[in-house]
Amino acid sequence: MKIAIHKSSWGFSQDWIAYCEKQKIPYKIVNCYSSDIIQQVSDCNVLLWHHHHTLAKDAVMGKPLLFALEQAGIKVFPDFNTGWHFDDKVGQKYLLEAIGAPIVTSWVFYDKAEALKWSNEATYPKVFKLRGGAGSSNVMLVKDQQQAGRLIKKAFGNGFASYNKWGDLKEQIRKFKSDKNSYIHLLKSIRRLFVSTEFAHTVGPQKGYVLFQKFIENNSFDIRVVVIGERAFAIKRMVRKDDFRASGSGFIKYDKKEIDEKCVSIAFEVTYKLKAQCVAYDFVFDQNKNPLIVEINYGFAHEAYFPCPGYWDNKLQWHEGSFNSAEWIVENVCNELH
Ligand SMILES: Nc1ncnc2c1ncn2[C@@H]1O[C@H](COP(=O)(O)OP(=O)(O)O)[C@@H](O)[C@H]1O
Ligand SMILES: [Mg+2]
Structure with a gap:
């Protein structure tokens, strides 16, 4: 080998x-x-x-x-089952609906008139997302029909830049306020207002579809569970101040007691259905405290999980101790070949 x-x-x-x-x-x-x-x-x-x-x-x-x-x-x-839906929340909507996973209700439209008709009849707020992006960069709350209508017209007009320059600037200012050492990122973000990213130039604007999700209210955090083979670990991510978005906030809690194990159990179950090697799940909770998946992802910043105090196996038994999840990926691949 x-x-x-x-x-x-x-x-x-x-x-x-x-x-x-x-x-x-x-x-x-x-x-x-x-x-x-x-x-x-x-x-x-x-x-x-x-x-x-x-x-x-x-x-x-x-x-x-x-x-x-x-x-x-x-x-x-990542193999096909693990990676085809990476950075594609539209693909994930279809996949997770098709396998009957507990997900936040999503609507996707490929036709402006149909989307506008839906937006006239919808209740608000709703969540608007581009199919790609991470760290909450392309996720926003839509307050009313006027705002939804503007987004729909843009989606079927010039489209959205794949790099959200104003969103990024706002985020870098937020980070700078709490950590002055991040000024370099702030300066780079200001530069990107004028010179967009190579990625945005290459992939072009996001257009021809519009994706909305039901807004699951009163979540002061999300739960991120990562399953790699027969092991899972999790963190709690608190939302930004005066915001509903947790991903990328940097406010992380690692204590095991912060994690609702229902999320871990769902994550194992869905991963087996997906036959995927590695899946990170973001969960929010409905008013009855049921976990709902908002998105999935194979690639995550594994260093952020080094402080995790342990992991669960697929029988939901807890194993105390530190670990490096990148190693599990190699270990699993080797075991499958033997
Ligand atoms: N439908 C929703 N209702 C409530 N909160 C949501 C919803 N979708 C996303 N969020 C919040 O916004 C954050 C970012 O959304 P997510 O879809 O995970 O995008 P990203 O790919 O940028 O991480 C999540 O971490 C969660 O806190
Ligand atoms: Mg996310």
């Missing part, structure tokens, strides 16, 4: 490499952007690649490369 790893300066890859070194697992570093990548992996039976939703190149060729190799019999991470 030999594992091919695409190395980045961020994400899972450096810990994958360290784990291979530690466990004496044969591996080689490959470059997924290279035209001869198929040749590069020809002496390997696994490819691990943490591709990212805001990298232009990854958006252009990440999924096609991984799925091509998978179809040819190479084990890949």
Whole structure:
């Protein structure tokens, strides 16, 4: 067995490499952007690649490369079941509805007149989302029909930039107020008001669809559960001040008693149905305290989970102690090959 790893300066890859070194697992570093990548992996039976939703190149060729190799019999991470719906909340709506997962009700329209008709009859507030984005960057509350109408017209007009420059600036100002060291990010965000991101240039505007969700009120936090194979871990993320959005807030609670285990149980159940290698779930709670999934995601910032005090196995037994979840990805792939 030999594992091919695409190395980045961020994400899972450096810990994958360290784990291979530690466990004496044969591996080689490959470059997924290279035209001869198929040749590069020809002496390997696994490819691990943490591709990212805001990298232009990854958006252009990440999924096609991984799925091509998978179809040819190479084990890949993320595989098709894990990755096809990555950064695509429209795809996730269909998938999670189709398997009967407990989700927040979503509406998607591909026709302006139909969307406007719906918006005239809807109650407010509702949540508007682009299909892509993370850290709450493309998620907003819609207060009334006028605002919904404006969003719908834009969705079927010029569309939305795939990078939300004003949203990002607001977020960087918020972070700067609590941590003056983040001034560099603030300066970069100001620059991006004038020079947009390579990603936004490459993928172009988001248009031709509009996605709304039912607003699940009175949630001062969301629960993020990550399932990797037969293990799960979780954090509680508090919402920003005067906001309903938790993702990206940076206010994290790690204590086990903060986590409703119903979320963990649902996360295992849905992951098995999805036959996915690794899924991060965001849950909010309805008025009866039932967890509802708002979105799923294979790629997460695993360092943020290092302070987790332990994990659950698939029998919901708790295992106390620290761990590095990136290692589990390699471990699971190796176990499947043996
Ligand atoms: N339908 C909803 N009702 C209430 N809160 C929501 C809803 N959808 C999202 N949120 C909140 O907004 C945050 C960001 O939404 P999410 O869909 O997870 O987008 P992102 O991909 O940016 O993380 C979530 O962490 C949650 O706190
Ligand atoms: Mg989220």
